[in-house]
Amino acid sequence: MSKPASVIFPDVPTAAMTYCTSRFRTVRRPAVEVKVGAVGVGETNPIRLQSMTTSDTQDVVATVRQSVALAEVGCEIVRITAPNVAAARCLRDIRAQFSAAGFEHIPLVADIHFLPSAAMEAVEHVEKVRVNPGNYADKKKFAVREYSDADYDRELARLYEAFSPLVLRAKALGRSLRIGTNHGSLSDRIMNRHGDTPLGMVESALEFVRICESHGFHGLILSMKASNPKVMIQAYRLLVARMDTAHRPYPLHLGVTEAGDGEDGRIKSAIGIGSLLLDGLGDTIRVSLTEDSVYEIPVARTLAEKAGISRQESAAVRQETGTPQRGAENPEPEGSDPFNFSKRETVTFMLGKHCVVGPEQPPRVIVRVTPAELPHLKSKVSSPNFADTPVEGVLVPVTSGADLALVIAGVREWAPSAFLALELVPELTPADCEAQTSNLKSPVLLVRAFAAGESEFLRSFAALARRHGHFLVCAVAPADLPRLGETLRDLGDAHLVFTLDSRLPAPDRAHSVGRYRQLAAQLRALGSRAPVWIRNTAATAIGRSPDFLSRLLDASILTGALLCDGLGDLVSIETEADPARATKLAYNVLQGAGARSSKTEFVACPSCGRTLFDLQTTTQRIRKRTGHLKGVKIAIMGCIVNGPGEMADADFGYVGGAPGKINLYVGKTCVQYNLPQAEADDRLVALIREHGKWAEPAPAASPCFAAPSPSRDPAVTAS
Numbered sequence: 001m002s003k004p005a006s007v008i009f010p011d012v013p014t015a016a017m018t019y020c021t022s023r024f025r026t027v028r029r030p031a032v033e034v035k036v037g038a039v040g041v042g043e044t045n046p047i048r049l050q051s052m053t054t055s056d057t058q059d060v061v062a063t064v065r066q067s068v069a070l071a072e073v074g075c076e077i078v079r080i081t082a083p084n085v086a087a088a089r090c091l092r093d094i095r096a097q098f099s100a101a102g103f104e105h106i107p108l109v110a111d112i113h114f115l116p117s118a119a120m121e122a123v124e125h126v127e128k129v130r131v132n133p134g135n136y137a138d139k140k141k142f143a144v145r146e147y148s149d150a151d152y153d154r155e156l157a158r159l160y161e162a163f164s165p166l167v168l169r170a171k172a173l174g175r176s177l178r179i180g181t182n183h184g185s186l187s188d189r190i191m192n193r194h195g196d197t198p199l200g201m202v203e204s205a206l207e208f209v210r211i212c213e214s215h216g217f218h219g220l221i222l223s224m225k226a227s228n229p230k231v232m233i234q235a236y237r238l239l240v241a242r243m244d245t246a247h248r249p250y251p252l253h254l255g256v257t258e259a260g261d262g263e264d265g266r267i268k269s270a271i272g273i274g275s276l277l278l279d280g281l282g283d284t285i286r287v288s289l290t291e292d293s294v295y296e297i298p299v300a301r302t303l304a305e306k307a308g309i310s311r312q313e314s315a316a317v318r319q320e321t322g323t324p325q326r327g328a329e330n331p332e333p334e335g336s337d338p339f340n341f342s343k344r345e346t347v348t349f350m351l352g353k354h355c356v357v358g359p360e361q362p363p364r365v366i367v368r369v370t371p372a373e374l375p376h377l378k379s380k381v382s383s384p385n386f387a388d389t390p391v392e393g394v395l396v397p398v399t400s401g402a403d404l405a406l407v408i409a410g411v412r413e414w415a416p417s418a419f420l421a422l423e424l425v426p427e428l429t430p431a432d433c434e435a436q437t438s439n440l441k442s443p444v445l446l447v448r449a450f451a452a453g454e455s456e457f458l459r460s461f462a463a464l465a466r467r468h469g470h471f472l473v474c475a476v477a478p479a480d481l482p483r484l485g486e487t488l489r490d491l492g493d494a495h496l497v498f499t500l501d502s503r504l505p506a507p508d509r510a511h512s513v514g515r516y517r518q519l520a521a522q523l524r525a526l527g528s529r530a531p532v533w534i535r536n537t538a539a540t541a542i543g544r545s546p547d548f549l550s551r552l553l554d555a556s557i558l559t560g561a562l563l564c565d566g567l568g569d570l571v572s573i574e575t576e577a578d579p580a581r582a583t584k585l586a587y588n589v590l591q592g593a594g595a596r597s598s599k600t601e602f603v604a605c606p607s608c609g610r611t612l613f614d615l616q617t618t619t620q621r622i623r624k625r626t627g628h629l630k631g632v633k634i635a636i637m638g639c640i641v642n643g644p645g646e647m648a649d650a651d652f653g654y655v656g657g658a659p660g661k662i663n664l665y666v667g668k669t670c671v672q673y674n675l676p677q678a679e680a681d682d683r684l685v686a687l688i689r690e691h692g693k694w695a696e697p698a699p700a701a702s703p704c705f706a707a708p709s710p711s712r713d714p715a716v717t718a719s
């Protein structure tokens with residue numbers, strides 16, 4: 001065999017790279033079709049939904065039962081771990097029994113880490129094999145060393161020898177392969193040359209792609225998973241940009257790994273998967289939850305449906321305008337860099353008694369309440385993990401002058417620490433507002449939609465805001481974005497905030513994320529540093545959102561995608577009628593996007609056939625003890641084989657070491673081995689104390705509102 005030449009990336013400036021046809025509308029990336037058994041992935045095939053069994057693979061009956069359960073809820077591709085050759089051998093019986101149960105058409109995938117011998121056995125029995133390029137031919141040693149180009153080439157030659165037999169066998173049998181990179185388990189070679197960066201993740205996969213292509217094998221699907229959605233989004237974008245210049249456009253498998261469970265797991269998945277689907281990327285998806293796998297499918301289906309709706313909108317406008325379905329649209333807003341995160345620069349200002357808005361500040365949370373609810377508002381949200389989470393801003397709709405007087409009177413009695421935003425109907429004039437708000441001690445946000453041609457009126461409101469130290473929130477209709485220059489003329493940024501009036505459709509049918517990107521692009525082009533308020537409303541939803549899950553996914557996609565782009569200074573989720581739930585959801589979305597930490601961050605693997613303890617109950621137990629530790633990241637991983645490598649940048653790790661035994665980690669260092677599980681929770685808490693990261697739980701705060709919301713919603717919990 002002649003090995004392919006080593007290729008280290010040429011230094012292509014990221015500004016010259018594109019990864020999608022439109023950042024404003026959903027135009028699906030044209031991937032080639034790869035067959036996984038009878039199921040086509042990529043090209044014009046629907047986005048395929050997949051999941052993974054969690055049983056011991058050598059328990060054939062249990063694994064077949066789980067595979068059937070997944071297939072019955074709509075899973076189109078089932079993955080099963082093959083941790084050793086014996087387990088890989090069991091895949092033959094699993095395949096046979098699964099087919100006999102009527103699911104011959106559903107392909108099975110073997111999940112391989114570390115053992116090429118297990119992969120060589122598995123490829124004989126199932127339709128696809130997933131390999132992790134970080135550990136297929138490399139043992140993770142966390143070694144720091146310099147690799148000269150000659151060293152690096154020697155490593156690639158070793159990789160070539162180790163991986164080629166699988167490629168050749170897959171080619172002979174008509175199997176497909178997934179090159180599945182994980183952010184947390186890159187090889188030492190990649191780590192030392194590229195670091196644990198999106199670029200390192202991409203190069204890790206392309207090392208394997210080049211070997212496949214050198215053998216004329218193209219049945220490839222690629223993935224770039226990370227537990228941090230921001231890293232995952234950047235890695236997929238970079239992969240596409242790099243891959244499409246030198247390789248075939250292989251289909252993409254999207255997923256956020258170790259996303260956790262409940263609301264948090266769904267939010268993280270929606271941020272990562274949902275925003276890439278809106279960009280037109282992704283051909284098959286897996287939502288990884290630390291719950292029974294069947295609960296992953298409804299979430300994946302809803303995300304895929306939303307992407308479909310967004311694609312149809314885009315296709316319709318392209319047909320109406322005669323724009324070709326592919327190409328012909330400048331995808332990048334001027335000045336934005338989708339491959340590197342940087343927060344948009346804005347002016348800084350103070351709202352209320354404690355709240356600063358600005359580029360160095362976390363996004364501020366605003367909750368919408370009715371005038372009747374306002375007097376009952378307390379200053380903090382109460383729920384198990386939100387003991388010290390403040391209500392920062394309150395948005396109250398005001399429909400008349402009398403209404404405004406009542407709200408202001410209520411505010412005077414209420415004397416909150418939160419700042420006030422007043423949503424004004426067009427009938428209210430600047431004079432009405434001045435009379436009521438001029439004597440308020442704290443600045444308020446005056447929120448008003450301005451139609452085209454109302455620029456004089458807008459100027460009057462802006463002057464009023466400046467005179468009294470208030471802020472004008474200018475809600476711009478998408479159709480009026482091109483005229484934003486007129487709005488900004490002579491006004492300056494000092495007392496302005498921008499948001500979208502999403503009730504009116506965008507004339508180019510941009511999706512809700514795209515509309516905010518257009519707003520930010522316009523502000524950038526005009527040199528404005530005014531903050532942007534992301535408002536989640538019924539009008540920003542993708543399709544109908546009849547239940548909490550759908551609304552949660554909408555809020556996560558819009559808010560999360562924009563925050564991962566570095567956009568958004570204020571956030572409100574106005575689709576939840578219960579203000580306590582809306583506030584909690586907003587903080588959870590900010591945490592999921594890595595924009596603001598309000599509680600402990602849990603990185604929990606979804607579990608699989610390697611898992612050594614009950615991940616679901618353990619995660620819930622540890623959350624109960626440590627969920628109040630703001631800013632602390634705890635990983636709960638089911639096995640020692642993969643767990644330590646994949647727990648990313650967690651502060652502490654709780655990892656299955658052997659049946660009934662737990663290893664505890666501080667960062668990537670194992671500090672306690674083989675603890676009986678009955679002692680492990682206490683020892684974890686002791687370890688957190690020793691490292692100065694422990695805080696006593698705060699006494700329960702008074703509820704945000706008179707009736708506290710349930711802490712978990714049945715629509716998003718497993719049971």
Ligand code: SF4
Binds near residue numbers: 639
């Ligand atoms: S870390 Fe969890 S999901 Fe990953 S291999 Fe181990 S048990 Fe399976």
